[in-house]
Amino acid sequence: MYEMKINGIDIESFNARLLSFNVSGTKFSNNCNVNDNRLYLPKLYSRTYQQKTLTVTLTFKGTGRTVFDRLSSLRKSTSAFDKAVFADELLISLPDSFVYRAVCQSIGDLTPDSDGIADVTYTFSVLQCL
Numbered sequence: 001m002y003e004m005k006i007n008g009i010d011i012e013s014f015n016a017r018l019l020s021f022n023v024s025g026t027k028f029s030n031n032c033n034v035n036d037n038r039l040y041l042p043k044l045y046s047r048t049y050q051q052k053t054l055t056v057t058l059t060f061k062g063t064g065r066t067v068f069d070r071l072s073s074l075r076k077s078t079s080a081f082d083k084a085v086f087a088d089e090l091l092i093s094l095p096d097s098f099v100y101r102a103v104c105q106s107i108g109d110l111t112p113d114s115d116g117i118a119d120v121t122y123t124f125s126v127l128q129c130l
Contacts, residue, residue, distance in 0.1 A: 020057045022055045052125075074116045
């Protein structure tokens with residue numbers, strides 16, 4: 001069982017583990033009129049749907065014997081993951097059995113500890129698919 005896949009690639013190949021994820025609800029705005037005295041309910045003219053927001057927190061772990069080796073490995077892993085995230089077509093598979101068509105909105109700070117472990121938060125604008 002996989003934790004998360006980016007374009008069919010398991011995140012374990014980036015030395016990453018899924019710490020948490022959160023999918024927002026669907027956002028929409030209504031254009032309606034309530035000024036007509038003959039209406040008991042507002043009249044809906046149009047509705048605009050917006051994309052959901054997916055927030056994913058990953059833990060990256062560097063490998064090696066020395067601190068320098070672990071930090072270097074950590075930087076390589078996160079750089080490779082960031083490159084995969086900026087693909088033209090990004091598909092994210094999560095344990096909730098949905099596939100998300102995504103566009104990366106933001107990447108959090110990488111602040112590793114001396115063991116070469118760092119938590120990074122990614123924010124995506126997504127369309128949820130089965």
